[in-house]
Amino acid sequence: xxPPTAAERLRSNLRQHLDSLGLLAELLQQEHTALSGDDPGAxxxxxxxxxxxxxxxxxxxxxxxxxxxxxxAQSADWTAVQALAGxxxxxxxxxxxxxDLRTRSVRSRLQVLRGPPVxxxxxxxxxxxxxxxxxxxxx
Numbered sequence: 001x002x003p004p005t006a007a008e009r010l011r012s013n014l015r016q017h018l019d020s021l022g023l024l025a026e027l028l029q030q031e032h033t034a035l036s037g038d039d040p041g042a043x044x045x046x047x048x049x050x051x052x053x054x055x056x057x058x059x060x061x062x063x064x065x066x067x068x069x070x071x072x073a074q075s076a077d078w079t080a081v082q083a084l085a086g087x088x089x090x091x092x093x094x095x096x097x098x099x100d101l102r103t104r105s106v107r108s109r110l111q112v113l114r115g116p117p118v119x120x121x122x123x124x125x126x127x128x129x130x131x132x133x134x135x136x137x138x139x
Contacts, residue, residue: 014077028091
């Protein structure tokens, strides 16, 4: 059996890119659902799967650098890879925005529970102590 030609290896790499990007797009959709539905368990699993998919894409990308030719940009597979990668980037940015909003919301709620910041005052000897501190309770 003869080894695959460079063109065959390039086509194979681009198809693998498409498969991996398709998986990543699906994971990003699942992540969006988990972020919207407040499902931390699912979010942890999705994050691990995304990391694996990203690592695989990184490996494919390194191989692609060695296989690319000037004609690669004319390939339908290359165009599809670029389009799907763009959709994944957009979905990832949307998820990052959603995550940022949720993080800000949690921080705001925590601040309400903690109360206003405690003012630091100094006694005559210059020792600092908090004035007006309060406790919400003990667990």
